[in-house]
Amino acid sequence: MGFQQGLSGLNSASKFLDVVGNNVANANTVGYKGARAEFADVYANTLASTNVQVGIGGRTSAVAQQFAQGNITSTDNPLDIAIQGNGFFRMIDPAGSFSYARNGQFQLDREGYIVNNNQKLAGYAANSDGQLITGATPQAIQIQTSNIGAQATGGSALSDAGLTLGMNLDARKPIINRGTSTVSVTGARLANAAGTSPVNYTTRVTDSTGQFHTLDVRLTRAAPQTWTVETQLDGAGGFSQTATPLTFSTPGGQITSGGTQAVSYNLSSPAPAYGTTPMNFNLNFAGALEVAAAAEAPGTVTVNDTAALNTTVQISSSNLDPADPVTTPHTYSGSYLDGNGVSHTIDITLTKAATNTWVPTIDIDGAAFPIVPTPASIVFNTNGQMVAGSPIAITGAPGAVNFSVNLQGVTQQTGAFTAGTVQTRSTPPVVATDPSSYTHSTSATVYDSQGVGHTMTFYFAKVGVNAWEVQTSFDGATPVTQPGYVTFDAAGNMNGGTEFAYTSPIPSPSGAQTPLAFNTYFTGTTQFGNQFGVNELSQDGYADGNITGLSIGKDGIILGRYSNGQNRTIGQITLYNFANPQGLQPLGDNRWAESYASNQARLGTPGTSDFGTLQSGAVEDSNIDLTKELVDMITAQRSYQANAQTIKTQDQILQTLVNLR
Template identity: 25%
Template sequence: MSFNIALSGLNAAQKDLDVTSNNIANVNTVGFKESRAEFVDVYAASLLASGKTKVGDGVLTADVAQQFSQGSIQFTNNALDLAITGNGFFATVPEIDSLETSYTRAGQFKLNDSNFVVNSSGGFLLGFPVNADGSSSSVALSTSSPIQIPTASGAPTQTSEVDVKMNLPAGDAIPAFTFDHTDPLTYNNSTSVTIFDSLGDSHVMTYYFIKEAANTWNMYAAVDNQLVDIPGGPVNNGAGINAARLSFSASGDYNAQDPALIQTAALGAGILSNGADPLQQVIVDFNFDNTGPNSNEPTQFASNFEVTSLKQDGLAVGRLTGINIGTDGLVRATYSNGTEQPLARIALISFANNQGLTQVGNTSWKESIVSGEALAGEAGAGTFGTINSSALEQSNVNLTTELIDLISAQRNFQANSRALEVDNQLNQTILQIR
């Protein structure tokens, strides 16, 4: 019997050495969780045996339990490197349409040849679909799908309104010549802004200001050096082009405009010759407030001509410039035209019993009966942790502790080997008795 006891001790010591060695081997494996060998004693007795004199029958390995404590965070320069702080796992599938889901804490993701986000073993990262405002439309694992970064350019938006804030010089003289936009002597001041048509092509829109009388100014508009009509404008250049009239009070405040809505006529194919929408019109918004002066209106003070705000709402064609991933897992594509597009929200998965997960290699696990059912959710919601972009979760192995455990396991192995040797010597002595 003593042989079996010593042999079980050797097996347990070997198992301890194996577990410790595996932990040490994976000290630099991203997302790795250390394991701990757990042992129980063996005690067997018959119904009629005396428990007072019974000796134990050795040791057994009860479990090799993984420890899911948080690993340290290492920051990187890759936006697709992801680390979970707190509870949760990333979900991946081996094929786009596969239902064979694996779970991992290793966030070393990259793009494949089809611009899908994948890990080093080719697993596709799953995410929830999102609405245009970035809110999740569903947080069920069954509705998640592989996350793909678009290769198409951001769609352009044609300019519909230009917001203008400026000061017109109260001391300017009335021009002596009839307005001609090609002659600077026929107008007092001008300013320009870049606008965009429906195809994202840029055009220069220029505004010309001509002092008509004290506290009264006319404004003509041109696109790409071609004058455009402002329907309903009270002033005409004699060639069918109307201008708007801007009026100021004696204190320099903006108090009237004619027409009430200053909007150009359709720009037409003559200006938009590239096939863009010829019906495009542009509102020139001076933020007129008929209830009284406000800080966004133009002014007429005794100072220089100054444009303090000139904004338009159009967008050029945007090129993909980067990917941003928030702590809530929302993946946004950013474009060169200043726009952002929400693409997906990275799915996080939790389990009732993490230690019940089945290890499948590649720092991944699969659901089992012991682990409980996979529960999906958003990062930062409920018990789920947050996601750090440009960061990786390091192995939670403490190398100092493992080296101490390695020495302890070695001593245990030596001690059990010695017990086995003593048992052998005793048996040899008995056999030699005559």
């Protein structure tokens, strides 16, 4: 009968209208996925021939979810998140049950959890260092609002922890000639006991081309209160004795002769095409003492480098033992960096020639440096004070290295000679208020362990064709006395001095950990014929700060922005997918539950495998095509009317049969 078919058609059309109406009602629902009514015909079971069987109507076989991508709309809420591609958010209800959603309209609750409709968003947490804990089961993400603690510069675990400064140093700038340089000799003594060795000093000096040479000065006790002075340059030719020994009046007395002695050494290598101006050196032992004592004091070596390229090697606060035999010289060693950044060693050896008289010799890079007049002697009085032989002048012709060695403060005391360590300076500290004492300068802020910022100023002085000296100042204090050097090849690329260790010279007034120590990297620094400019400046220290905002990357990583300019990972949003998303069970509130038909949820992170990416500050609109739904509504209406007409026609046929009686 036609009534059965018509009635089933009315039911199917009504269901179709229900689905279309629900889609239209949710056209503006964020994350909503439209449904589609699916129909099937109905046949009665029969044993009759199938070629004459007529169906008995239709039925709604399924209402299938359609998980096509919806449009992405930007919002003003940075916590709004849209999924671009496959995947669902996992939501955790107050009872701990899971559901899944595409609705990314999130906000923070009073405890800092990211929530939607009282459902908490799941993901990976991060530890206090900002490292994701990916090995754990994803939990509800909680945004910690506590402050981020301070970190001292150089305190991170990064391989390049510290300060990075990349720049261009102007190759067109002239070489700066400097005044006095100091080489500190610590823990060294000039012993004057019988059988001890000469005292050697080693430092480095530069010629007018900026090339380095090693100067060795050797003091040897020749007699009580008398020391011979020998010099050697670049380790060649052996030690040459100066004309006047260093003589003291008495142990503890002043120098009586040999206080200043000239030494000359001609360079063995040809002078550069642009010429070499002689360097004048004086060995200066003024103020040295020869005093009997149980221990010998440490000393310093000073190189005075004037505009005329006269350099003084200063040796002070060191002691020669009056009991030292003639046969045992003592050597002081230092180093010097030339204008091209080449390191040279200076050895100054003192050998006792007579009582209170020591003869110096000088070696530079292992080569002897002739002393004029020869021999030079350092003389002490009976009180151990140097009375002669300092400084010792070493003057050369064009192409020669000329210098002086100053043993200011050297004393003669009873006790064994002990060699010490040497620290060098090629130039004196720059004067911040005198731009002529440096070529370029720039500043950076660094932080101590309590987050207190300090200004670190870098001064760059061109000391050679391809060499620059680097001095630093901390909070406006006098620049540190131990400089660094950066050197370049002929193409202007750095080939030396890319990394320096730095220790602050003054305690922090905040009471933070002292001293502040970190590495400074000049990686990427060049020397081109262009104006000075800083291309990169970064450091890993910071003050403490409170959270000021959040940002979410396409990979789901949540970054906290802090008032100290730092960003730190707070967590990562995870996504889930299913073998059959259409098998998910709708729960309402734009959420679905896992079911047998959908299979188990599969965990992933945004942008990996087949998972989509995230877009922060946006939401995914409903995937409903309203125009299509209106057309489907008309179709459903016509279908309903047609099926009603089938019933009406069947009624008219029955009425005709009734009227036949």
